[in-house]
Amino acid sequence: MILNMDLSTLLLLPVHLFVWLYSVLSFLPWYFLTGASSKKILAKRIKAKSIKGQSEGPYRSVDRFETLAYMDFPGKDTLDKLFDYAVERFGREHCLGTRAVLSEENETQPNGKVFKKLILGDYKWITYEEMEVEVNHFGSGLAALGQQPRNTIAIFCETRAEWMITAQSCFRRNFPLVTFYATLGEDAVAFGLNECGVTHLVTSAELLETKLKSVLPQIPNLKHIIYVDNKSISTAGYPETIQIHSMQSVKELGAKPENLNREIVRPIPSDLAVIMYTSGSTGRPKGVVIVHSNLIAGMTGQCERIPGLGPKDTYIAYLPLAHVLELTAEISCVTYGCRIGYSSPQTLSDQSTKIKKGSKGDCTVLKPTLMAAVPEIMDRINKNVMSKVQEMNCVQRTLFNLAYNYKLEQIKKGYDAPLCNILFKKVRALLGGNVRMMLSGGAPLSSATQRFMNICFCCPVGQGYGLTETCGAGTITEVADYSTGRVGAPLICCEFKLRDWAEGGYTKQDKPHPRGEILIGGPNVTKGYYKTDFSKNNDFFVDENGQQWFCTGDVGEVHTDGCLQIVDRKKDLVKLQAGEYVSLGKVESALKNCSLIDNICAYANSDQNYVISFVVPNQKQLTAMANQKGIVGTWEEICNHPIMEMEVLKEIKNVAKTIKLQRFEIPVKVHLSPEPWTPETGLVTDAFKLKRKELKNHYLHDIERMYGRK
Incomplete structure (x- = not known):
């Protein structure tokens, strides 16, 4: 039997034996010394409840069930x-x-x-x-x-x-x-x-x-x-x-x-503090009217979910300060005595585009402990690291995968794998090596990328949900919560409830969990849009208790512990010619797991019966595939080659079947874009959300080609 084993498997037998012995001998001391049992209790506890006992809510955090918080420091109300x-x-x-x-x-x-x-x-x-x-x-x-x-x-x-x-x-x-x-x-x-x-x-x-x-x-x-x-x-x-x-x-x-x-x-608290113009993912930018008390309430809720926030922390600032996530993060850091080191996406790491080879990026020099990121940036880090893993020799790659999979199983159980963390030291060094918590916002973070950050950077990822209209505050996952794909329970400054959306097929009677459009209410909800009549704006309303609410347009599902999962978006829904409804955001989120794809925009016309897509392919993966197929040329020529389009489409279909997309949801045709979508191109927002209108106009010729008009 041993004779039939390949060399790498044979070499790894002692490693497997060592890991097993280490796990057996170290588990009990580690379990009790690190407080793993109490952390697991926190992870499994009920985090939010409906204040009326009804499935639609409103849901509030159990840590602030009677009244919503609006201030962290008494008297500091501006x-x-x-x-x-x-x-x-x-x-x-x-x-x-x-x-x-x-x-x-x-x-x-x-x-x-x-x-x-x-x-x-x-x-x-x-x-x-x-x-x-x-x-x-x-x-x-x-x-x-x-x-x-x-x-x-x-x-x-x-x-x-x-x-x-x-x-x-x-x-x-x-x-x-x-x-x-x-x-x-x-x-x-x-x-x-x-x-x-x-x-x-x-x-x-x-x-x-x-x-x-x-x-x-x-x-x-x-x-x-x-x-x-x-x-x-x-x-x-x-x-x-x-x-x-x-x-x-x-x-x-x-x-x-x-x-x-x-x-x-x-x-005074009711005075106007900021008019924040949105990045305009759906057209002309709107100015969100934010008063001092709104921002303070939102930050009070956010900071409660970051344990130990204080003077020992260093925050790396590189996201746009005109985005509510970055603005509230930095004001909070100043309030709590943290250091803020400024950076940019082009100088963040040693490998960033503006850093000269051999010199140090900002993370290496600053060694931050706290970091905010949008999913697009985390996805890039994930794909870059995994691409380098594929270039390792057989033994190194097998060791990495062994450690990765072992730690993945431990994290799924709510535990850690300290021995494996030694192997991820070089990966951690990409962000300075000291990051103790990351906060993700702006768009849904895939479970695969969240697990990658947990494993390789050895830190929790607090996935948050909020909007400019709610001062970035809504929900954030707790540090002890080791689940994925969810955005946590409501913050102590706000509450949320669900509203049926019949057209999309979501109701509060859905099983196993209630679903519907998410409405957020609380002192963090802003006053509306600048120069827009509040009474004529259906996005905002005031309830019978005088509380302000915002209708998000996002569709959520409430789990039994009170945590929220984002499952759809009303504005992303398109009805095909045959009557099927397709959620473009759902399709994109699913297909981003494809190794050949860096970014994707699904598109559908209501007068057509199938979905098409525009894809920014992963250059390293697609070039390697082109070499295998004997296709040579510039990067642009490779992307425009019909065989490469077919290969990417084949990979899309394989991934779509694995994650069980419906037949009518799977893109039938694809266009490969040699140019990445960045905020500078005008095709995505500063939070890397797709600008569908701009993308449609940009690829109009390709849309007509894929729908057979040219």
């Missing part, structure tokens, strides 16, 4: 008070950190494209006390330039320390902040600036030159532009009615005694 409190407690501790650019160079790729590569220095920090000085001076300078309390001021800028300094300056002086994504198109930004009638705008030199300059003549109310970079900008070619200032010059203006000593008008 954002400026939270910042004052943080400065008082953590004055000389590090607060905001930024890496200096030591050098940059252009690197030409094999395909002729030129990438800018950076070498960055160590993080340079400012303390809470130093940040307060900057906040005071900048706010005072804005007031000296004519910015008035309760009048809006806009920020159109990348995520960086100056963004947070601007925000805290505005919160302190009751200047409502209007936020725009840095990737938003020029016309959308001009629309928002005109809708809010802002006179002052904070931006970066790059965005000013590349995006704003051409549309400034269309924004008549704008009088002052402040750019955050430490350099000079030529004012040639700008409208004479607009004054352009550096942030440093505004701070110097504000530091003058006659300006610094002016009376400050502080906000």
Whole structure:
């Protein structure tokens, strides 16, 4: 029998024996010393209940069942008070950190494209006390330039320390902040600036030159532009009615005694804090109206789900600050005394696109303990690591898979595998090696990717559900909850209930669990959309108790322990010619598990009887398959080759059958896109949600081809 074994299997017999002996000998000490039994009880406990005992809800956390929480620190009921409190407690501790650019160079790729590569220095920090000085001076300078309390001021800028300094300056002086994504198109930004009638705008030199300059003549109310970079900008070619200032010059203006000593008008909880323009996945961006008490309630709920949050934590900030997830995360970190180190998706790791080979990415230098991410980024990490595993030699690959599968079985039972964690040390180092918790939001996270992060990065992943309209707060899974595919119980600041959606076939009488459209209510629910009549907006309503509610358009299923699972989205539903309903989001979520796919958009016309798809293929996997098939050429030629389309379609069908998609849900035709979808292309939002309208217009020719019109 042994003679028939291959060499790798033979070599691994002692490993299997060692793991078995280790598990037997170490389980009982580990079980009791780590409190595994109490963690398992927490994982299995009832986490939320219906306050009326009815299947539709409302459901509340059992940790705050009688009344909803709206404040974590007594009396700190506005954002400026939270910042004052943080400065008082953590004055000389590090607060905001930024890496200096030591050098940059252009690197030409094999395909002729030129990438800018950076070498960055160590993080340079400012303390809470130093940040307060900057906040005071900048706010005072804005007031000296004519910015008035309760009048809006806009920020159109990348995520960086100056963004947070601007925000805290505005919160302190009751200047409502209007936020725009840095990737938003020029016309959308001009629309928002005109809708809010802002006179002052904070931006970066790059965005000013590349995006704003051409549309400034269309924004008549704008009088002052402040750019955050430490350099000079030529004012040639700008409208004479607009004054352009550096942030440093505004701070110097504000530091003058006659300006610094002016009376400050502080906000009250019901004052407007932010008008947050959405990224516009369904058309023209809408400004969500958020008051101080909304944000404080939402953060109170979010922070309760992050155990031990405090001065020992370091948070890496790289998601857009114009997104509610990142904004609330950073304000919470400042409130609790955490360090915030700034980064970007292009400099996050040693392998990131802007990091020069051989130099260090931001995670390696910062070694964060906390990190927020959208599923798209986690999916990329997963596929990159697993791709490298396939390149290992037979013994290494077998060892990795053995450790991975062993730990997977342990995690499914609610346990850990400390011995295996040694093998994942190199993988953990991709994010610095110290991450103790990750928070995922913005879109559903696949079970496979969640398990990968649990196993390889040795940390829990808190999957959250919330919207801009609810200040990013809704639900978050508890650290002890080792289930996958769910978004947890309601936060202590809010409650949710279900509403039947007959057209989609979801009702609160469904078995085994009630299902329906998710409605979220509580003090974190915002006041509506800017310049939209509340009474005519069906998305928001106030109940008989005076509580604000938001109708999310997402469909959820409530499990017996009170945790929520997102199962569908109303806006993604398309009725085919034969009468079948197809949830495009469900199809996409399922097919992202395909190894050949990095991203996918399913599409269907109601006058057709089948689904088609656009796919961004995994370059390494598809190129390897092309080599096997004897297909050579550029990446674009490989993607456009009909044989490669058929191979990807074959793989899609195999995966679809495995996960039991209905026949009519499986795409019949596919178009392969050689270009990835990034926020810069305008085809996805900054949270990497698909912009269906833009994708449809972009691939209109291919849609017609796949539906047989061309």
